[in-house]
Amino acid sequence: MNALTRAVLSFWDSSIGKKILVAGTGIALLLFLPGHLIGNLLLFAGKDAINEYALWLHNAGHGGLVWVARIGLLTVLVVHVLLTVQLTVRNRAVAQKYSYPATNRASRSSRMMIWSGLTILAFIIYHISHFTVRIGNDYNGTAYLTSLPGHEGDVHNVHKMIIDGFSHTGNTVFYMVAITILCSHLSHGFASVFQTLGLRSRKSDLLIARAGWAYALLIWVGFLSIPVAVLFFGYGRT
Amino acid sequence: MSLNLQSAVPSGPIDQKWTKHKMESRLINPTNKRKYSVIVVGSGLAGGAAAATLSELGYGVKCFCYQDSPRRAHSIAAQGGINAAKNYQNDGDSVSRLFYDTIKGGDFRSREANVHRLAEVSVGIIDQCVSQGVPFAREYGGLLDNRSFGGTQVKRTFYARGQTGQQLLLGCYQALSKEISNGGVQMFSRTEMLDLVVVDGHAKGIIVRNMVTGEVSAHAADAVVLATGGYGNVFYLSTNAKGCNVMAAFRAHKRGAAFANPCYTQIHPTCIPVSGDYQSKLTLMSESLRNDGRIWVPTRSELAEKIRSGEISAGDISEEDRDYYLERKYPSFGNLSPRDIASRSAKEVCDEGRGIAPTGLGVFLDFRDAIDRDGRDSISARYGNLFEMYEKIKGENPYSTPMQIFPAVHYTMGGLWVDYNLMSNLPGLHVAGEANFSDHGANRLGASALMQGLADGYFVLPSTIANYLAEQEPGSVTESHPEFSRCLEETNTRIGNLVSANGKRSVDSFHRELGLLIWDKCGMARSSEGLEYALKRIPEIREEFWENVRVPGSGAQLNQELEKAGRVADFLEFGEVLCHDALSREESCGGHFRLEHQFGEDDPEVIDGRTQAGEAKRNDEDFCHVSAWEHTGVGTKPKLTREPLVFENVKLSIRSYK
Amino acid sequence: MNFTLKVWRQNDGDSKGHIEEYPAENIPIEASFLEMLDIVNEKIIGDGGSPIHFDHDCREGICGMCSLTINGVPHGRENGTTTCQLHMRHFDDGDTIWIEPFRAGAFPVIRDLVVDRSAFDRIIAAGGYVSVRTGAAPDANAIPITKEDADHAFDSATCIGCGACVAACKNSSAMLFVSAKASHLNHLPQGAPEKDRRALNMVQAMDEAGFGNCSNHYECEAVCPKSISADNVAKLNRDYAAAAVRKALA
Missing domain, CATH: 1.10.1060.10 (Alpha-helical ferredoxin)
Known part of the structure; x- marks a missing residue:
């Protein structure tokens, strides 16, 4: 083993090294979410806008970019989950419980990171099966093909898929709960990134915490606007 | 046969003695140093510094402490600062002035050559500590700041807010940790020394108890260093940590080491007053507070009575009804008078019925004028942590209500007798820091304890110990020597006796009883009548202790009652040595004040204005000596040998702070 | 003041610990938390029991030896205070107080409230x-x-x-x-x-x-x-x- 490999391995093995990787992958996920959100919000710009966007995503870089992004995101996610699970298992093994437990300052969000994280993981699996792999529905069927102005041949009707998806009450409630949990996760995760990367201090603490809440709120409102509009206000449903 | 107390002070002019001595000292070459082993008991400033430095030099060191980590030794509690003759302030300081202040502060009862060496070495201590990363207070220009302390008129005290001892000890602990990691020091925490092993007249090892497992074991070495602190807890209530004890020093004393000047005990003037008999310890408020705080009591006892009953508060007393008694009696030193003088003055005004604490034993330390002058912020920057500490304990805010303070036992100048090499009369047994008697005479000046501990540990002992070791065959005595098994057996028997006593009273109740007696009869003011009474009572308490003490549990595990019992048992013997020394010293000097020996109105010194009535009256003709006591058996009077003190460089004078 | 103490007792590192209840009676309001425990221990010893072991040394908040978790909070609820500097006047008469060691896998219990x-x-x-x-x-x-x-x-x-x-x-x-x-x-x-x-x-x-x-x-x-x-x-x-x-x- 050469010196470089050794250094990388000991970084990977150390608690701070793992934390820094969790923070780094967290940043990637934090950046992904607004992008995803903006794409989703195109729903409100009409059927063609979102379908065109979906088509562009699938065709960019001769259809390769979407796979680069998918593999990249998946790797980031796997590392993020693997390391946090490792860290949590370690913490559970070394910590001890009090007969009279008390908490002084830790926020509720911060204390349930692993549970919110695992719930989000379950949601992501479900979400990908639902809308990307499209298992257990007929989103891949001909009913979900449509025309797009300026484009030859049919394209996938993402618009209809989303509207139909959110017309189902069970799906939508799960989605809304998951997004809420995600935002609790983000509110602590956002600020934690700064601390773990050594960019927080007492002076910037409040600013960072507020930015974290603002970010989480934005994501929450943004992602929830679609199911709320569809299920409760009948947006896009005929 | 009397003891052989050769001070081994080198000849020549005082400012060249240490250099000359180092030049003439024996050296051991680096490869041979590895063959020698040294035991260091105690991990405070003196012990920790000695262990680290001896290991750096190449000796194999075993270091022992009763705390769970060497970083917790009680040096950590020193607040105010450390003196050094750096003269960074350009206010006329020098090695000679620090030497003179310390000799005079000690009421001319210390050994000139030792004190001069201390002053010389002080300079290097600050350099050493800064290079270890000790964060001393600094000025905006980036250079070190200083403040002044009691008994001096220059600013030579280096400090780290009110936590100087902590920062110095952490520096020392880090140096020790470095050596532990290098393998040069083997550290034994939660391990208490219970006996000294003497082989053919030489100290060659110790018996210790692992306080967690209860295992008693022997450790042999080529030399033993005791750096086990003072015996202030003989008074039960003191500013010492609860665990501080005299056991190691007293065990050495019982094995032949002479105990010198035990009656020199320092009562610190600024402590939080006692509030009840449940009280377990007293808390010091740093002497540095006297830089800005003004000490006063009401001029009339009726006013004091009203304050005590809560009828009026300090703020209701008008300026003319306040007696700033230190400023009045000692105008040139004022509130910064030396500790013994400030303490005794507090006692006097309280004896007159002018004390302001509910118990009658307390005076005000008032920051009103300093806050008006410098602003609350700058007072807070200087003393913030001390004010907080006071508020936590008393529940009163010292920014608005003056602090209540009263003297309390703080430091002990006496200790095991050592020569210039810091070696006791038992060859091989070296004693450093508060545990020895050497540098402070009858009274220690503020910020000098840290200086002495580190001087002994970093600079003196690592150099002088070679004089002894060079004459020894390394590893010549091992634990297999029969004397070790004999001592082990004695120790086990003693532990067995304590555990099986099965009486009715707790160890603490005996300790409290002894402490109260000693505070009463051998505290701030002593008389032959009181001391004789104490000498009658102590053996009675001791007898009852062995018959009626209850030590629950066994010796085979962590047993805090057993630990305390062992320590109190030694205090019950040591108390007698203390009182014998106080009784035999027919004079008043420094921390030892005999009611029979004070200046009266008719004394010529009072008439010509050199001093005033009620001040301590020294007797240089008969008592300019060190009293070294030799153990002769439990309950029998120890044997006194005197080491005359010769002053070649300073003139003995009345210690006036007027 | 009177209190009810719920104290962690554990004979040594190998044995299993448990919470035991002790009354703390006639505690002066000026007493510190550790002095309150001293008083309780004095009573336990008088009754022929085994006193509660806890670490402490300087009792002025600087040595770092004292280490009690009081009502679930290490060193108790007062901010910026060690156990030894905590005073009983911060509690109410009649309070029940839970006292446990500093718990952590890396701090094994030695006895009662004393950890390594x-x-x-x-x-x-x-x-x-x-x-x-x-x-x-x-x-x-x-x-x-x-x-x-x-x-x-x-x-x-x-x-x-x-x-x-x-x-x-x-x-x-x-x-x-x-x-x-x-x-x-x-x-x-x-x-x-x-x-x-x-x-x-x-x-x-x-x-x-x-x-x-x-x-x-x-x-x-x-x-x-x-x-x-x-x-x-x-x-x-x-x-x-x-x-x-x-x-x-x-």
């Missing part, structure tokens, strides 16, 4: 020092240090190594302690040459000693009797990352 914190010493021995030999130091004023830097280093250096941070942490992480110790020295020019080595080695020793990792709850900062800032943790994370990169590339 020697893991901290091992972390310091791994690099929490400046490698300077006695006698080799330049003049103390040879290297000026700005007052701000000196004050900053001091703020980190006031850590008393009590372990409350670990005891309060849901993960038993020692990051506040380790980071305070590292950043005290890393802030000063004297500590600069060993900065990378120190960060890497101390963190490794911390991991090996069996502490958890930091998940930024700041419980440690909330209970620290010396109000050590979690900024130190951020600094150590940064120093560690930089050291790891330099080590990998150098």
